[in-house]
Amino acid sequence: MTYYIKVEPNVKIYVEDINPKGNKTILFIHGWPADHNLFEYQFNKLPALGFRCIGIDIRGFGNSDRPFGDYSYNRLSDDVRAVVDALKLQNFTLAGHSVGGAIAIRYMARHHSFGVSKLALFAPGAPSIIKRKDFPYGVPKEEITSLIEQTYSDRPKMLQNFGEIFFFQNITVPFSDWFFNLGLKAAGWSTAAVAKNFINETLFSDLNKINVPTLILHGIHDKVCLFELGVALNKAIKNSKLVPFEYSGHGLFYEEKEKFNKELVDFIG
Template identity: 65%
Template sequence: MGYFVAVESHVNIYVEDVNPGSEKTILFIHGWPANHKLFEYQFDVLPAMGYRCIGIDLRGFGNSDKPLHDYSYDRLSDDVRAVIDALNLKNFTLAGHSVGGAISIRYMARHNGHGVSKLVLMAAAAPSFTQRPSFPYGLPKEAISKLIEDTYNNRPKMLQEFGDMFFFQNVTEPFSDWFFQLGLQAAGYSTAAVLESLRDESLFADLGKIRVPTLIFQGIHDQIVLPQLAVAINEGIPNSKLVWLESSGHGLFWEQRDTINEEMSQFIG
């Protein structure tokens, strides 16, 4: 079932809630530039295995409201907290992909892991999505600035080119169009604003504040979140396990969906 949760007086977040009667809950935070439908191939399987799967559309994306401002990691993690409190979620697993992983990490640090018993990170854009003097493993900042410029000048072309980098495995034209349409559901300005957060923010200080068991997935062919980032996350989070996916790029949730679904179910129990 789908419904909206007010996170501010003027901002409502869309929530998709499948199998709400189950006590085993997973809250999914999607990556840029998509929405909760990114996890279709988890929602197809995990609820039938007894899990309650909740997906939210981040502000500015999917069916959620699209305010003009406020797309920092702090604000986005506060939205996650508002949804958690509204649904009275406890002892649940938080799962984030790409920037959704970054937001999940910020949530764990900023809100002291409120309600979370386990954490799953899929190609998380952390501890820094971009290169820094002491961290040479991200993408060049200039590349993200170019994406922002392209978003404002020709967003459909930018989304198409980004989609071409997203998957390591060959995808059909209908599948590529499905992914492309997810990006179009966002506002152009929110698409650019989250890119600014990806470019400018970092999570080095957040990693050590995570105190729950953490499962990290990383595709070895990822051209967007480079594999070295997963190594840094694994080293920075105590009690974390890194699973390498040999046949995946950034779209690991689809490219090796069976492995991810099985590993998640074993991890969560």
Template identity: 65%
Template sequence: MGYYISVQPNVNLYVEDVNPQGCKTIVFIHGWPASHRMFEYQFNQFPCRGYRCVGIDVRGFGNSDKPWEGYDYDRLADDIRCVMEAMGLEDVTLGGHSTGGAIAIRYMARHKGYGVSKLALFAAAAPSLIQRPYFPYGLPAEAVENIIQETLTDRPKMLRGFSEMFFFQYITQPFSDWFFQMGLQAAGWATAAVANSWLDEEKLFSDLAEIHVPTLILHGHHDRVCLFPLAIAQNEGIRNSRLVPFKYSGHGLLYDQRDKFNQELIEFIEA
């Protein structure tokens, strides 16, 4: 079941709600520059276990509206709150991949975990995707600046290059094309604006300490986008968190080790 939820005047987010009668609810926030469709191989399986899966397309991406403004983490977290309230969601597991993980962290801090009983972070872009003087573990800022410049001049080329960084395991050309098309569905200005947020955002460091629910951290050892030390920093900064390294995965751990990913998440939800 898919429908739109208003989060601001003239701004509506697309939400996919699979198995609304499920016993437990998982809310998925996708990574940059994809959509809720990136969780296809969770949506195929989790409802079979009785779970309700709610996938949100972040503004500017997927089927959601694509306004010119509103791509900072505060606004993106506020959008999630609007969805949670509109759908009456409570006692959910909130899961976010990459930038979606960063948005989930900001949501937990800014909205005091409203409606969330557990948090799951998948290759999350936190506490900082880029290197900073006090945090040398991210990407060079120049790498992100290049992504932004390529987005504004040759976005298809940028997306192809990004997909080459995304996976560690072999993927077929048709699968690569499918992933590429998800990125093309986003607005170019939204793609660049969210990437620019990676450069500006520093509050995630303090946000980690504001998380007070059980937290699962899944992260690939071979991640070339959100490097593995980010997961260690998350684990150190979030009380009651558990880090599960994925030895044979890159940034796309939910594809690289799909079965392990699904099983770890299911065990966390059922615990």
């Protein structure tokens, strides 16, 4: 089933609800600069195991509305809350990849874990994607600045370049084209606006507000959100477990999809 859920008077979020009668619910938040289809290889398998899988396109991406305005983590987490309320979700697993992980963490802090029984973070862009004076584990700020500049000057080329560092394992040309086209569906202004969060926002103060069991899956070869971010989160989040993916970069949900799906299923139980 698919829905357009109103989150503001003139903004609707696209939602795909797979196996609505499933016994356990997972709400997936995708990473930058794609959409919910990033989780195709989870949606293919998990519903058959009895899971209800809900994928959303964050505002500005995929099939959601693309307003010119606020794309802060607060706003994006409020959109998630609007979806949770509209679908009356309870006792669900909140799952986020990359910036989706950052949005999930902000949701947990800002909305007091509303409805969430477990949290799953995949190569999360938290607590800070970039290096800072008191946090040496991220990528240089200049890398993000370059992504933003390329978005404004030649977004297709930026997406192509980004796809080349996204995966550690070799992928086929058709798969690369598919991934590239997910990014093209977004608006240029929303692509840039969310990337600016990587510089302007941090989630250090959000972490001690997470009070549910947390799974962190992270590729050790990740060049986007470095593996050290997963280590830092594991130390900061109570009752968390970090699982390294030895043969993956940022795209661990595809590169080691069998292991990924098993770890997620075992965690939810």
